[in-house]
Amino acid sequence: MKDEVSFAGRPRYANSGFGPSFAVLDIGLPDRVAVVEPESAFWAVVDTEALPEALSGGLVQDFLAQSEAFREEMQRLRFGLKPSAVYFNPTERCNFNCTYCYLPEDMRRNGKTMTVEKVNEALERLEAYFQRTLEPGTKPQLIFHGSEPMLAREAVFSAIDRFHGRFIFGVQTNATLLDDEAIDFLTSRGVGIGISLDAHEALTADKVRKNWHGQGAFSKVRRVMEQLASYEAFNVITTVTQENVTLLSDLVDFYHDAGVGVIMFNPVRCTREGGRNLKPDDAVLAEAFCAALDRTYVLFEKTARKLVVANFANVLAGVIGPTGRRLMCDISPCGGGRCFFAVSAHGDLFPCSEFLGFPEYRGGNLFQDDIQSVLKSRPFQAVTTRVVEQMEPCRRCAVRHFCGAPCPAEVQAVSGTLEAPSPYCRFYEEQVRYAFRVVAQGREAAYLWNGWESETEETFRCA
Numbered sequence: 001m002k003d004e005v006s007f008a009g010r011p012r013y014a015n016s017g018f019g020p021s022f023a024v025l026d027i028g029l030p031d032r033v034a035v036v037e038p039e040s041a042f043w044a045v046v047d048t049e050a051l052p053e054a055l056s057g058g059l060v061q062d063f064l065a066q067s068e069a070f071r072e073e074m075q076r077l078r079f080g081l082k083p084s085a086v087y088f089n090p091t092e093r094c095n096f097n098c099t100y101c102y103l104p105e106d107m108r109r110n111g112k113t114m115t116v117e118k119v120n121e122a123l124e125r126l127e128a129y130f131q132r133t134l135e136p137g138t139k140p141q142l143i144f145h146g147s148e149p150m151l152a153r154e155a156v157f158s159a160i161d162r163f164h165g166r167f168i169f170g171v172q173t174n175a176t177l178l179d180d181e182a183i184d185f186l187t188s189r190g191v192g193i194g195i196s197l198d199a200h201e202a203l204t205a206d207k208v209r210k211n212w213h214g215q216g217a218f219s220k221v222r223r224v225m226e227q228l229a230s231y232e233a234f235n236v237i238t239t240v241t242q243e244n245v246t247l248l249s250d251l252v253d254f255y256h257d258a259g260v261g262v263i264m265f266n267p268v269r270c271t272r273e274g275g276r277n278l279k280p281d282d283a284v285l286a287e288a289f290c291a292a293l294d295r296t297y298v299l300f301e302k303t304a305r306k307l308v309v310a311n312f313a314n315v316l317a318g319v320i321g322p323t324g325r326r327l328m329c330d331i332s333p334c335g336g337g338r339c340f341f342a343v344s345a346h347g348d349l350f351p352c353s354e355f356l357g358f359p360e361y362r363g364g365n366l367f368q369d370d371i372q373s374v375l376k377s378r379p380f381q382a383v384t385t386r387v388v389e390q391m392e393p394c395r396r397c398a399v400r401h402f403c404g405a406p407c408p409a410e411v412q413a414v415s416g417t418l419e420a421p422s423p424y425c426r427f428y429e430e431q432v433r434y435a436f437r438v439v440a441q442g443r444e445a446a447y448l449w450n451g452w453e454s455e456t457e458e459t460f461r462c463a
């Protein structure tokens with residue numbers, strides 16, 4: 001009774017009265033659980049035996065003392081950022097016809113390619129916009145993206161030279177057109193290079209990633225990967241499908257042996273039918289993905305050399321401290337249309353490249369419209385106001401701010417509305433649990449990129 005009086009005016013318990021609502025998450029460890037306040041993404045790993053104390057004692061008081069700061073941080077991350085990057089598609093065409101591509105076939109076969117002059121004009125306009133909106137000295141990022149940007153090589157290289165030092169450049173490519181000269185050009189200018197490869201052997205790698213004649217390019221892409229493995233600004237994206245989901249652990253060995261430092265294991269987007277047909281089962285994906293992450297840890301222990309799985313590292317960094325994220329798919333609203341936007345080969349503006357095949361999500365045109373107005377257009381607003389709080393079951397999901405229910409484009413394609421959970425819901429749940437497990441075991445340094453400590457303000461605690 002005395003204690004009750006001493007807490008008058010200040011909640012003592014979680015989950016009743018004016019106290020915070022804490023969710024308790026099983027994280028797959030026998031002796032520890034995660035306690036999460038879902039709205040602010042505050043959390044702690046707690047010894048199972050100490051759970052009663054956590055729900056009525058110090059953890060509640062800790063949360064109350066910090067809740068305002070947590071909410072403000074989350075609010076800023078979710079609603080207070082400005083665009084600082086562009087996914088730039090200099091051509092609609094591709095020399096490949098991958099089964100799961102998120103762009104319509106006609107566009108990739110017969111689409112438009114920008115001239116050197118048009119790319120330069122586009123970058124002038126983008127630079128002028130960023131000069132008005134970004135802090136002085138902040139360079140915007142510009143990623144030449146696909147279809148296959150190397151089909152517009154002359155325009156891309158000309159722009160990289162002309163705007164050198166004014167943008168941070170990257171190229172996302174299928175790697176089939178990267179010859180020695182192109183590699184020299186890009187690496188000598190510090191351009192980020194991402195390539196795509198789906199398996200460690202030709203049979204699987206070439207099955208879904210193939211050209212218009214049905215031929216894959218495993219040997220060529222492998223050669224490029226080996227040439228670039230030690231280049232700091234290099235990564236490999238593996239799109240995970242039914243075809244390669246059971247190979248992820250082997251792929252970890254393959255990439256690690258080759259000296260690659262950063263990869264992504266991106267579950268295939270269900271944005272078009274080809275991708276939907278190749279979607280791996282969530283449970284199979286979760287098991288294979290976690291086994292592959294386990295394998296990266298074993299290799300790190302053995303060799304002291306990391307293989308960072310960037311899409312997982314991003315979730316882990318987001319758990320450790322919300323602002324530690326580098327990618328913006330696992331928060332809602334996602335980054336599309338608010339942290340970056342996409343420019344098509346016609347100059348049309350979309351919230352993200354993932355929306356390029358949806359004409360109804362075109363917000364305007366770079367050459368005709370004011371970018372600020374485009375960002376406020378109805379198609380952009382539809383994506384930038386899509387929040388987990390509007391959706392079942394996301395609005396009551398304890399990991400909603402570590403998942404974000406991505407991706408709006410694929411959700412639109414699968415469910416016919418933006419306001420539905422991710423088709424990979426079960427996988428994302430497991431991924432977040434794995435992240436909590438990593439932190440509970442004190443292993444986060446093995447999974448995160450070098451330098452993460454200085455970028456991430458930690459907001460977790462182990463109690």
Ligand code: SF4
Nearest residue numbers: 394397400403422425
């Ligand atoms: S998609 Fe699933 S895991 Fe993600 S926020 Fe929604 S309910 Fe939670």
Ligand code: SF4
Nearest residue numbers: 329334336352406407
């Ligand atoms: S969730 Fe989808 S639309 Fe949003 S940033 Fe990621 S890929 Fe783009």
